Amino acid sequence: xxxxxxxxxxxxxxxxxxxxxxxxxxxxxxxxxxxxxxxxxxxxxxxxxxxxxxxxxxxxxxxxxxxxxxxxxxxxxxxxxxxxxxxxxxxxxxxxxxxxxxxxxxxxxxxxxxxxxxxxxxxxxxxxxxxxxxxxxxxxxxxxxxxxxxxxxxxxxxxxxxxxxxxxxxxxxxxxxxxxxxxxxxxxxxxxxxxxxxxxxxxxxxxxxxxxxxxxxxxxxxxxxxxxxxxxx
Amino acid sequence: xxxxxxxxxxxxxxxxxxxxxxxxxxxxxxxxxxxxxxxxxxxxxxxxxxxxxxxxxxxxxxxxxxxxxxxxxxxxxxxxxxxxxxxxxxxxxxxxxxxxxxxxxxxxxxxxxxxxxxxxxxxxxxxxxxxxxxxxxxxxxxxxxxxxxxxxxxxxxxxxxxxxxxxxxxxxxxxxxxxxxxxxxxxxxxxxxxxxxxxxxxxxxxxxxxxxxxxxxxxxxxxxxxxxxxxxx
Numbered sequence: 017x018x019x020x021x022x023x024x025x026x027x028x029x030x031x032x033x034x035x036x037x038x039x040x041x042x043x044x045x046x047x048x049x050x051x052x053x054x055x056x057x058x059x060x061x062x063x064x065x066x067x068x069x070x071x072x073x074x075x076x077x078x079x080x081x082x083x084x085x086x087x088x089x090x091x092x093x094x095x096x097x098x099x100x101x102x103x104x105x106x107x108x109x110x111x112x113x114x115x116x117x118x119x120x121x122x123x124x125x126x127x128x129x130x131x132x133x134x135x136x137x138x139x140x141x142x143x144x145x146x147x148x149x150x151x152x153x154x155x156x157x158x159x160x161x162x163x164x165x166x167x168x169x170x171x172x173x174x175x176x177x178x179x180x181x182x183x184x185x186x187x188x189x190x191x192x193x194x195x196x197x198x199x200x201x202x203x204x205x206x207x208x209x210x211x212x213x214x215x216x217x218x219x220x221x222x223x224x225x226x227x228x229x230x231x232x233x234x235x236x237x238x239x240x241x242x243x244x245x246x247x248x249x
Numbered sequence: 250x251x252x253x254x255x256x257x258x259x260x261x262x263x264x265x266x267x268x269x270x271x272x273x274x275x276x277x278x279x280x281x282x283x284x285x286x287x288x289x290x291x292x293x294x295x296x297x298x299x300x301x302x303x304x305x306x307x308x309x310x311x312x313x314x315x316x317x318x319x320x321x322x323x324x325x326x327x328x329x330x331x332x333x334x335x336x337x338x339x340x341x342x343x344x345x346x347x348x349x350x351x352x353x354x355x356x357x358x359x360x361x362x363x364x365x366x367x368x369x370x371x372x373x374x375x376x377x378x379x380x381x382x383x384x385x386x387x388x389x390x391x392x393x394x395x396x397x398x399x400x401x402x403x404x405x406x407x408x409x410x411x412x413x414x415x416x417x418x419x420x421x422x423x424x425x426x427x428x429x430x431x432x433x434x435x436x437x438x439x440x441x442x443x444x445x446x447x448x449x450x451x452x453x454x455x456x457x458x459x460x461x462x463x464x465x466x467x468x469x470x471x472x473x474x475x476x477x478x479x480x481x482x
Contacts, residue, residue: 025379027268035375036272037265116379119396124388131386138383140450142268142373146258146349150371153364155357162411163352163398170393178395181414 019103021134022110023117023127025141026063030217033142034063041139042067045110047102049075049095051122059236060112075099075109079122081235089125096129103134116141120167120188145186148213148238152223156242157184168193168239175200179241187239194233201226201241210241252336254367255343256350256360258374259296263450266375267297274372275300278343280335282308282328284355292469293345308332308342312355314468322358329362336367349374353400353421378419381446381471385456389475390417401426401472408433416476423470427462430472434459443474 024041027033034042042048042064052058058076061068068074077095079088099109117123117138127136145165149156157163164182166175168190175197179185187197190212201207212229214222214237222230226239257274260266267275275281275297285291291309294301301307310328312321332342350356350371360369378398382389390396397415399408401423408430412418420430423445434440445462447455447470455463459472 030270032270032273033268033373035260035266035268037263039269040265118382118388119379120390124391127388136386138386140266140375140379140383142375143379146352146373146376149351150373153369153371155351155360157353157398158357159353160400160402162400162403164415165390165396167393167395170395178414181411182397
């Protein structure tokens with residue numbers, strides 16, 4: 017009998033923001049798999065490190081962070097092949113995913129390659145969005161408010177139109193797009209309602225009003241913006 | 250010294266989807282507070298039940314689920330006053346919140362009333378959105394895709410415009426708005442890409458293609474829709 021592929025969200029960074037289920041599955045795993053940006057430590061593995069049992073077999077996918085299709089997709093091909101070998105041998109494989117597996121996560125690429133051939137379970141995790149909201153003291157959405165999640169690399173016009181059409185906005189993957197995003201929010205007169213958050217829930221977390229944000233943002237940074245439309249709050 | 254108000258997300262329903270931090274804080278709590286729909290058991294308390302210590306003092310807010318401002322806001326006034334009494338006496342109060350405290354949660358009303366006077370910590374939780382995606386086997390958003398979260402009670406025109414403007418859509422609080430939402434999705438030709446989910450992660454969970462959804466939906470139901478725009482998946 018084949019093993020099961022288990023995609024586990026390990027949450028935003030603080031290991032205590034893993035779910036009980038994630039912790040149990042990782043601690044019991046004989047094989048784990050995770051992505052690492054080429055040349056760096058895997059963030060997902062660092063979050064789960066204390067839960068991984070000694071002797072656990074680890075499959076590392078070295079994924080370059082580039083906007084191009086290749087060589088990232090080849091790295092997932094290789095990773096999926098290694099995972100399939102374990103599954104074929106009857107061993108479950110726990111894939112460690114930053115945040116949540118199905119929310120801007122690389123697990124989706126493994127899922128697309130393996131779901132037809134193997135049993136799959138996905139365990140949701142705490143996302144960076146609600147973590148940033150918690151750390152910034154910023155309620156995200158209430159009652160009938162609309163929340164829109166936008167990736168920072170989107171074009172300026174697109175960002176502007178989408179920010180105008182929602183009460184609450186989370187802009188992910190700010191990184192090198194920070195100055196473009198600031199310009200859009202500023203032009204809409206919304207800078208005073210926006211917060212900038214880096215590495216939420218980690219020891220070196222940064223939480224600032226957008227007006228005080230640094231010039232340069234890391235990839236794991238976010239801008240939250242709420243228009244406070246709910247008259248009951 | 251005053252106590253601390255701690256808003257804790259207990260996740261979508263399965264108690265194992267609580268975070269390690271939520272579990273630790275609830276188990277250590279001498280006072281917990283939570284909303285209950287008038288006349289019913291509190292869902293948030295049911296999720297956390299096994300973690301609550303014997304002898305823990307419990308503050309229950311009986312909140313009617315009506316679209317009107319009252320008497321719900323009076324219930325939060327009363328609850329906030331009881332919580333403030335505990336905080337003034339130097340006792341921390343752990344507020345139990347379904348899902349995440351700042352994501353369509355009632356904790357926002359307590360937060361608005363108490364944040365100026367007391368220290369507050371918010372602990373994020375797993376939301377129903379990523380849980381529904383996990384249970385439906387439906388990746389939510391990848392790369393530069395936009396995700397929009399819409400409450401079901403929004404008017405038809407508004408729903409249609411927002412669904413058109415996003416690659417992925419989560420429609421919350423479906424309940425009695427199901428037939429209106431189905432009509433909108435159908436008119437857009439997107440029914441085949443939509444899933445219907447009830448009570449995700451609980452034993453009586455329902456996961457169906459939207460075309461097979463029942464005629465009547467409970468309040469805790471959701472529709473997920475993805476247009477599969479990412480050519481890499």
